[in-house]
Amino acid sequence: MKPVIRFALDSFLYLVRGSARYYAWLMFLGFLMLLMFYGAFEQFTKGMIVTNYNDQVSWGLYEAQFIFLVGVAAAAVTVVFPSYVYHHKKLKEIVVLGEMLAIAAVSMVMIFIMFHMGRPDRFWHLIPVIGIFNWPNSLLTWDVIVLNGYLGLNAICGFYYLYKRYTGQEVNKLFYMPLVYISIVWALSIHTVTAFLINTMPSRPMWFHSMMPIKFISTAFAAGPAMIILAFLAIRKYTKLKIADEAIETLAQIVTWCLGIAIFLGISEVVTELYPATEHSFSLQYLIMGKHGLSGLVLWYWSSVLFLLAGFFMLLCPPLRKNHKFWLPLACVLTFAGIWIDKGMGLVVPAFIPSPVGEFSEYTPSAIEIINTLGGWATGLFIFTLLAKVSIGVLLGELKYSEDEGWSPSGEWEPIVHSNEEVYK
């Protein structure tokens, strides 16, 4: 049997074996995904009227997730870059996990794009040759290119690396390294293009400023590694893969500095807009203080500010940052949540309030939107769990190609994944 097929079969067998906790986690995510299938059915049959989108606020919860998750995907570079440019040994060992996170995040992005579209059945109109691809005019087409390219790059790099480890071979550097360097630059491009997608519309003054791309990247490189740290801590706790403190510390420093820059950019934006307080700052005024009696996002905004500042100060103190039991995870959760608000609902929704003719109206997501969003995240976490499990198996050497001719799929059916007691340490 060819090693590639053996790899696929072995991975599958490795995936279906796991602890009760592993299954419970997957079933929980599966339940949310089932709910999403129902929500998708409702939305795709009845139209977007099942959402609370309207003529005034025509983008909402889905686009918020889309923008935020592009950032999470781009943040894989915070693992890849130190590994291959600074030869950070401890990160290099587990770099494939970052790539797997990128694959999962881009998958989520695709799901939210499907929910975003009014006619997902006409998706093929976007495919070059059989459809019309308005490139280079439309920035959305640029986004399609960079996102799919990024997915491809990470899938190739990640699976090629895993396969080579699985068969016990060295990676071919002439093939592998150029792809790695391209993917580093490409990661920046996906978030830059996503920023260009929305900041090139003068009709929405809140988005219309040149700080958007750098703010996107700095917030992404804070929220993304924050999520990666949480994933790494969970992996350390629940699997045998011992991710080094040094790797986590490097990521924590990246979060700290990028978060600091993001906060600085946030302050710059607020001062620039609110000091002269022109009509163009109405959206920001609505977000921060409420306007015309509407204040739906004010609490969200200030929680975001609080989360980000608290997270930043925790990360700034070395004793707290190095406390992997409580303070670091807390700071990461705060950073992640703060930026999820800041770059999600706090960015997408107020840009539509007021509308271009000056109308103020509020938007709250509908139940269908919420279950579809939860389901989208659950799908991404599901994909990440599976990808991470295979990666961990390969990294630990539990998934390994053997020359043994007597190999059969049912041959060595023994539990390999670690009981819950067998935690790290």
Next chain:
Amino acid sequence: MLRTDGGNVSEITDKDKSNEQAGPEGNSRREFLSKAAKGTVAAAAVAGAGALLANSDTAEAKASWGEWFQKNYRLMTDEEKKESIARLEKRYTEEFGKKTTVDGTPAQEGVLFGYALNIQKCIGCRRCVHACVKENNQSRDNPEIQWIRVLKMEKGNFLAENMDKGYPDPVGIQVGGNAYQNAGVTLEGEHYYEPEQVPEKGHFYLPMQCMQCEKPPCVKVCPVRTTYREPDGIVVIDYNWCIGCRMCVSACPYWARRFNWGEPNLPKEEMNPNTHYLGNRPRMKGVTEKCTFCMQRTRQGRYTACVEVCPVGARKFGNLLDPESEVRKVLEKKRVFRLKAELNTYPKFFYFID
């Protein structure tokens, strides 16, 4: 000068408020709970993929399949255009129970359509809004779609008693008490006004619709080029090619584009059977639409519905390339402005005062 007698709006039921969708949401939430309880979730998921295309009505289904595979209208050969139009005519005739024609008249040589609106004359009666809906087959309710919105503007109201009631400024910067009342064309326009009589005292009106920009931001951002500018200057949408991404809705600085959030509700008896492929033919859910200068009329040498219905003659329409046209005379003789001119979109919809 202003004919206020024609301004009674009591018969007009302008219940637009297109952001009010409380009804359907309430329903969907209840439905969701009951359906989930019945365990139909998984079945629903399986059916989800096919449901977009499947239709119980076979004649309609056939047309849907044909439409689904057709090319973008702009790129069709004449043969394909004919075929597509025939398919639509058959379907609409059957669906609405009346002989429906779908016109495919292309732009005429030497014609560039332009519009001029006299804000000094407009009385805000919204007859144009409703004539437009009737002519152009918009969804009547849930969602209710209107292509023209009339903004009510404050003429300005400066009060002597506000003289000293400045901004409570802790740093001692003087802000006059009248500073927080807008006057004139501002980003504070009100378009839900429902008075007994129009025009209202102290106000003027600013109708807005698609400006048919010469440099339309909506066309630039469209990822599938379903919206484009025709040679006579009208920005059109091929409803069958639109993927519903709403980039154009976000990019339009004039709030001129409308999205079919649900399946449009167009009662058979109210359907206008004289349609144009790129204009007022019935739309489907999930696509964008907007004013097309009534191309089903204007390409046949008629006026738009809004021009025809305006009781005060505030609306002027014509060929910008014809020096004798009314709209050109307006540009020559009146004081003219464009909305948001600083965005360099170059609208062909002008506002003027006498």
